[in-house]
Amino acid sequence: MHAAAFNRRQFTAGLGAVVVAFSLDPKLAPGQERLPGGLQNNRRLDAWIRINADGGATVFTGKVELGQGILTALAQIAAEELDLPLSRIEMISGDTGRTPDEGHTSGSVSIESSGTALRMAAAEVRSILVGLAANRLGTPADDLMVASGVIAAPDGRKIGYGELVAALDLKREATAKVRPKAAPNYKVVGQSVQRLDIPAKVTGGVAYVQDIRLPGMLHGRAVRPPRYGSKLEGFDEAATRALPGIVAIVRDGSFLGVIAEREEQAIKARAALHDGAKWSGGTELPDPERGYDHLLSLRSVDTVASEQRATPPPSGARIVEATYRKPYLAHASMGPSCALAEFRDGRFTIWSHTQGVFPLRLDLAKSLQVEPAAIRCIFAEGAGCYGRNGHDDVALDAALLARAVPGRPVRVQWMRDDEFAWEPYGPAMVMKAQAAVADGRIVDWQYELWSGPHGVRPGVPDGSNLFASWSLEQPQKRPLARNIPLPAGGSDRNAIPGYDLPNHRIVNHFIPEMPIWVSSLRTLGGYANVFAVESFMDELASAAGVDPVAFRLAHLTDPRARAVIEAVAKKTGWKAGETGDGARGRGIAFARYKTLATYVTVVAEVEIDRASGAVRVPRATAAVDAGLIINPDGLTNQIEGGIVQSVSWTLKEEVRFDRRGILSRDWASYPILTMPEAPTVEVELINRPNERPLGAGEASQGPAAAAVANAFANATGKRIRDLPLNPARVKAALG
Amino acid sequence: MAINFTVNGKAASSEGPPTTPLLWVIREDLKLTGTKFGCGTGLCGACMVHIEGKRAFSCQTQISEVAGKSVTTIEGLSPDSSHPLQKAWLAEQVPQCGYCQSGQIMSAADLLMQNPKPTRDQIIEHMNTNICRCGTYQRIVRAIERATREA
Numbered sequence: 001m002h003a004a005a006f007n008r009r010q011f012t013a014g015l016g017a018v019v020v021a022f023s024l025d026p027k028l029a030p031g032q033e034r035l036p037g038g039l040q041n042n043r044r045l046d047a048w049i050r051i052n053a054d055g056g057a058t059v060f061t062g063k064v065e066l067g068q069g070i071l072t073a074l075a076q077i078a079a080e081e082l083d084l085p086l087s088r089i090e091m092i093s094g095d096t097g098r099t100p101d102e103g104h105t106s107g108s109v110s111i112e113s114s115g116t117a118l119r120m121a122a123a124e125v126r127s128i129l130v131g132l133a134a135n136r137l138g139t140p141a142d143d144l145m146v147a148s149g150v151i152a153a154p155d156g157r158k159i160g161y162g163e164l165v166a167a168l169d170l171k172r173e174a175t176a177k178v179r180p181k182a183a184p185n186y187k188v189v190g191q192s193v194q195r196l197d198i199p200a201k202v203t204g205g206v207a208y209v210q211d212i213r214l215p216g217m218l219h220g221r222a223v224r225p226p227r228y229g230s231k232l233e234g235f236d237e238a239a240t241r242a243l244p245g246i247v248a249i250v251r252d253g254s255f256l257g258v259i260a261e262r263e264e265q266a267i268k269a270r271a272a273l274h275d276g277a278k279w280s281g282g283t284e285l286p287d288p289e290r291g292y293d294h295l296l297s298l299r300s301v302d303t304v305a306s307e308q309r310a311t312p313p314p315s316g317a318r319i320v321e322a323t324y325r326k327p328y329l330a331h332a333s334m335g336p337s338c339a340l341a342e343f344r345d346g347r348f349t350i351w352s353h354t355q356g357v358f359p360l361r362l363d364l365a366k367s368l369q370v371e372p373a374a375i376r377c378i379f380a381e382g383a384g385c386y387g388r389n390g391h392d393d394v395a396l397d398a399a400l401l402a403r404a405v406p407g408r409p410v411r412v413q414w415m416r417d418d419e420f421a422w423e424p425y426g427p428a429m430v431m432k433a434q435a436a437v438a439d440g441r442i443v444d445w446q447y448e449l450w451s452g453p454h455g456v457r458p459g460v461p462d463g464s465n466l467f468a469s470w471s472l473e474q475p476q477k478r479p480l481a482r483n484i485p486l487p488a489g490g491s492d493r494n495a496i497p498g499y500d501l502p503n504h505r506i507v508n509h510f511i512p513e514m515p516i517w518v519s520s521l522r523t524l525g526g527y528a529n530v531f532a533v534e535s536f537m538d539e540l541a542s543a544a545g546v547d548p549v550a551f552r553l554a555h556l557t558d559p560r561a562r563a564v565i566e567a568v569a570k571k572t573g574w575k576a577g578e579t580g581d582g583a584r585g586r587g588i589a590f591a592r593y594k595t596l597a598t599y600v601t602v603v604a605e606v607e608i609d610r611a612s613g614a615v616r617v618p619r620a621t622a623a624v625d626a627g628l629i630i631n632p633d634g635l636t637n638q639i640e641g642g643i644v645q646s647v648s649w650t651l652k653e654e655v656r657f658d659r660r661g662i663l664s665r666d667w668a669s670y671p672i673l674t675m676p677e678a679p680t681v682e683v684e685l686i687n688r689p690n691e692r693p694l695g696a697g698e699a700s701q702g703p704a705a706a707a708v709a710n711a712f713a714n715a716t717g718k719r720i721r722d723l724p725l726n727p728a729r730v731k732a733a734l735g
Numbered sequence: 736m737a738i739n740f741t742v743n744g745k746a747a748s749s750e751g752p753p754t755t756p757l758l759w760v761i762r763e764d765l766k767l768t769g770t771k772f773g774c775g776t777g778l779c780g781a782c783m784v785h786i787e788g789k790r791a792f793s794c795q796t797q798i799s800e801v802a803g804k805s806v807t808t809i810e811g812l813s814p815d816s817s818h819p820l821q822k823a824w825l826a827e828q829v830p831q832c833g834y835c836q837s838g839q840i841m842s843a844a845d846l847l848m849q850n851p852k853p854t855r856d857q858i859i860e861h862m863n864t865n866i867c868r869c870g871t872y873q874r875i876v877r878a879i880e881r882a883t884r885e886a
Contacts, residue, residue, distance in 0.1 A: 067832025067869060194828060201833030202824040202840060203816040204769015204809035211768035262751070264759045334773055334781060334834040334868045384832030384869050416774040633828055637874070641831050644870025667778040667866070675862050678872040 037116025038062065039174050042100035046170035048121040049078070051129070055149045055162030056088035059118065062102025063110040064094035064355065064379045065197055068697045069634035070110045072195045076630055077115050080188045081122030081180050083146040084161075091196065094357045094379025104356035104457060106387070106520060107488060108597060108695030111630060115693060123180040125170060132164045183628060183689035190687070192633035197381070209353045209380035210338045214409040217340070218247055219263045220401040221270035221412065222468070223256040224422050227282035227661045228517060231471070232256055236276030243269050250404045254279075254471035257401050259410055267415070285657050286515050292325055292430055296450055300509035301483075305492045310502035313444040317436035320543045324433070324532035324721045327654035329426040329521055330664060332672055335383030336419035337390030341398035342409040348375040348402065352395040353382025359459025360392055366476050367396055367469035368403065375399075386645070387520040389423045390414050392458055396466045417665040422467075425655050426521030427452035427514060429491070431532035437544040442555060445504040447533070451491035452514035453481035454524035467517065481512045484524070488594045493525040494702060497533045498592045499555035516657065523698040526593060527646065530702025531709065531723065534589035538710045539719065547576035548588050548710065558592075560625050560688070564601040565590050567623035567684055572603045578714075583608050585715025589706030591699075598699035599625040602643065604679070604707035606715055610734055613727030617647050617679040617708055622700055624683060627691035635696050640681045642700035648673035650705040651725055740801045742767070743811025753799035758782045760798050761808060769809035769837050780865030783838040784808050790845035790864075809837040812844060820844055823882040831869035839865045843879050852883055 028034060035043060042048070042062070050058040059078045065071045071091045079086045092098055094105075102114055126146065133151040134141040136159055145152050149161040183190070200207040225232070232254040240249055240258060245265035250257045258273055260266040286294040340351040348368065354360040357377035365372040377395075385391055398412040414422070429451040436444040456479075458465050463477030470478050484490035492508040521527075541551035549569045556562050565588075568574075574588065590601040601623050607616045620643050629635055652671055656663040664670040705723070713719045718733040737748045742765055749760050756775075761767050761784065770793055773781030777795040784793045785807040786800075812818045820840050830836045839862070846853055846861040853861070858879050867875070 067830070067834075069831075192828075194825065195830075198825060198828060198830055198833065199816075201830045201836050202821045204767065204837055206768060207833065208768075208771075210772065213766065213768070262759070263763055264751075264755050332868055334779065334832065334866070335771060336773075381832075383834035386868070413772065416776065637828065637831060637871070640873065641870035644872060645868065648870075666776060667774055672866060672868060673870075674866055675872045675875070676859050678870070680873055 035174060035176050036120055037113045038100060038102050039117040039120060039176060042102070042117070043173045044170070045121050045125055045172060045174050047100045048118060049125050049170065051125070051161050051165050051168055053162050053165050055160045056090065057082055057084055058090045058092060060092045060099045061114045061118065062094065062100040062358070063105045063114040065381050066105060066355070067381070067384045068638055069195050069631060070105070071197065072193060073111060073630040073634060074114055074118055075196060076188045076191070076193055078118050078122045080186055081119055082126050082149070084149045086188060086193060088149060096357050096361050097376045097378070101358040103459070104359060106355055108593065108698045111693045111695045115630070119180050120176045120178070121174050124174055124176070124178040127178040129161055129164055129168065132167050133159050136164070189630055190632070190689070192631055195634065207381060208335065209340065209351055209382050210335055210413065212340055212351055212380060212411070214340065214342070217409045217411055218259050218261060218405060219266035220257055220259045220398060220410045221266045222397040223258070223270055223273045223277060224418060225254065225279050225282060227285070230254065230279040230282035233278040233280050235273055235278065239276055240269050240272045243272060248404045249273070250401050252400055253473035253475065255400055255468050257397060259401050259405060263413070283515060284659050285661065287659060288657055291428065294515070295428055295430060295511065298511045299513065300450065300511045303508050303510065305486060305506040305508050306496045307505045308502060313436045313503065314438050317438040317443050318543050319434065319436050320540055321434045322536055322539055322721055324431040324528070324535060326429045326528040326531065326723045328428045328516055328518070329649055329653055330420060330655050330670055331386045331389040331423055331521060332670060333383045333385055333389050333419065336414040336416055337394040337423070338382065338411065338413045339395040339398040340409050340411045341395070341402035343399070343402040343406050346374060348399055350375065350377045350395050350399060351380045352377060353380060353385065353391045354395060355385065355388065355391065356457065356459060359457060360395060363392070363458035363464040363466050363469070364396060364399055366464045367466055367472065368399055369474070386522040387426070388457055390419055393422070393466055393468060396468050400468070420665045420670060421662040424456060424517045424519035427454060427491070427518040429525065429528040431528060433532060433536040435536070435540055437540050440544045440546050440554065442499070442501060442540060443503060445501045447495060448507040448509060449492060449495055449525070449529065450509040450511060451525060452511045452518045453483065454490040454493070454518070454520055455484045456481050456519040483508070483510045487596055489525060491525040492529070493523065493594055494529040494533070494591055495525065496595055498558065498561055498595055499552070500557055501555070522645070523701050526591070526698060526702045527649065527705060530589065530591040531705040534591065534703065534706030535709045535719070535721065538587065538713060549574055550576060552590055560599050561590065561592060563686060564599045564623040564625050567686060568601045568603050568621055571623065571682070571684055572621050574603065580715030582716060583610065585711045587707045587710025587712070587714050589703040589710060591702045593699040598694045598696040600639065600699045600703050602700060602703040602707040604704060604711045606708060606711040608712070608715055608730065613730035615651055615712065615725055615730060616677065617651070620647070620679045620704060620707065621682045622684070623686065624696065624699065625686040625688060626694045626696045626699070628689050628693040629685060629687045630693055632685055635685060636683045638697045639683045639700045642698065643681050643704040644673060644678050646701035646704035647679060647708060650708050650723060653724055738798050738802045740803060741805045743807055749798045751798065753797060755798045756794050757784070757796040757798055757801060757806070758793040761793060767808050767810050771834055771837055773835070773838070779835070780838040780842060781835050783841040783865070785841060785845060788848060790842050809841055812840065818844070819882040819886040820847070820878065823878040823885065827874050827878040827881060829871050829874040829878050831871055835865060835867045839867065839875055843875070846879070847883065847886070851886065855880070
């Protein structure tokens, strides 16, 4: 989990004056029992659930809707355990003034952590209500039945939840000792219930932070420098002030922004300020022709992720080596990032599509030099962010501007070029693999990866991770980037394969300082590591003369892993030893996300236009095991979307730059997969009601990438190891 | 000088500069925020509306160009969200983040007005102007096909 991404020794040595009640810190007070999931750090029942006078429930979660369907899934869990219809559940999410602090919505853990908390809390609240009803009715609790929020005695007397509210006291710690429902009794969990957020999204209802309109609202824009670290030397204030509708121009150190009455006025003013601004310095970027060599030359913190030596490799074992590379990738959200801020009576209210309202508040407080208690961060959904896009940084832009116009809300909408050039990307990575095969088996496995940080987010104690804060008049310290520890991992996520490898050594060269700004992109290191590991598995299978499916099964004892491979092989009619025909082929890849979450195997078909080098993926098939499934269609939608997005990354995407700055600034210079290019995706779900439910928003991307690369090799006999598999690389590979 | 036009069947007027993109007039003056800002350069389709019944990028249309014309936004597609495409989008649970979907639906509505029974290939060719980062493309196609069956 992301919490431990700071060094406790450093912290207690007195680096920061502010004591951070860091919500994911797993320390227990003396005599305190560990509570499951999110309850551990938000222990009171009333933090999570309120029963209302009308008999319905309000459910509070710190996790937020990113378009992954989490609010609906959590509502299903609460409705199930409370025995209330879904329509009687009101979800409140991501508000520092109202909800539990559950850190960031990331890492595909919301179902496990918030879902578990709600499951246990709701079961306990129901049990308390039944106990109150038992007293009221003079009937043993065990004889009472609950349906739709009404508790009934065998003789027909009934009492609704609403009638018990006055006697209900949830200001107490959860015990987690009330057994929740067993899966066979589920009525709501496990159903493809329609998503709560969709109706507004198909009718143009107010659904996004971009749609919030407050009385007296003004429009703001920030002016970004030409490159990272540039210093603002001056700007033409008079020329911009003369434009229509200008309310204020704000400068704080090298932060420069403008506030106007109307949106198009703010846009024009931004352009005028940009044209008249003078900047000095800034970081020169590496030569893009030597980008990966430069990466390998950077300072790294080297750790052994996993190591085991059982037997020496037999002589005569065949050695295979391969190096794989992944470029910087953009989140490329459909809706550029947006935030609203209001500063009134010394307090800030921020509306943001951040993944973490509480951590964001901490960094905003430092940057604005106020106490966290003076800021309220309220989540409002944005476009899909797929990790840390501009959502945190635009919130600081909005707050800095709002501070200049107390009492009036300021809305800052990033433009498309801001979103491409000023968000932190998924880091470039290099992966080197070397293995030995003998008698159809891997007898030695060596793997090293080089990567920048994948988890740079607000909420760490030693500074602020909001980039504008580093160049304010009173700048915030830029924290040292740290890797997220295993088993979940950050850059080394899924670097440890799920296969049985008795002799192995896996090394992570973590690069804390990258020349280009990077942070979390969906799957973190998982996409690149699974691409490399699963491409390499096919290369080893080929060296060993074994079919790719058989080869994987030969190294897997986990029955759930075997099951997803066998299921998709069967579904696609996989034939051992089948080769492509030069233009068409199929490939398979498997991963268990983070080595402890959802299992996915993907088979991808490719078609190659050898003349143009264009690769198409007409079809992809996946088998998925996410434990107990909360919403089957929601899960399917995430797996489908992950595959389509991964095909886009794998075939088309890389952030382009030159020494002077980022070149990818619009959809023309950073094209993504279009509808004609998108595969048809079939998903087979394996439900395991007795296993814990697992998040699946990031589970299909790694396997999809390797399946495509393996299909290409299957079709052509040529292996491409550098992403993306764009036409230039394809033509070079085909010779 | 005011520019007069109709939006979703109602009279509308804009006093701002005639070069103002229709997108901002719709969102800010008319307070219809269903139409989205995605790129401002006509490359993503999130801002699509209908002008005289034909799809158009509202970010690429100046308000002066709609003088005297009828504009339809996602909010006006049906009086009660019962347009066959909206019903199909719900039935197929199309959206993930949903940000592109207003534009997708308006784009699809244009297709069905021109061609009530498009083939799958015709759907895909027509919808090429609208990108979706979450990857809901096949659900969009299924929803359009569903709407053609159920219309």
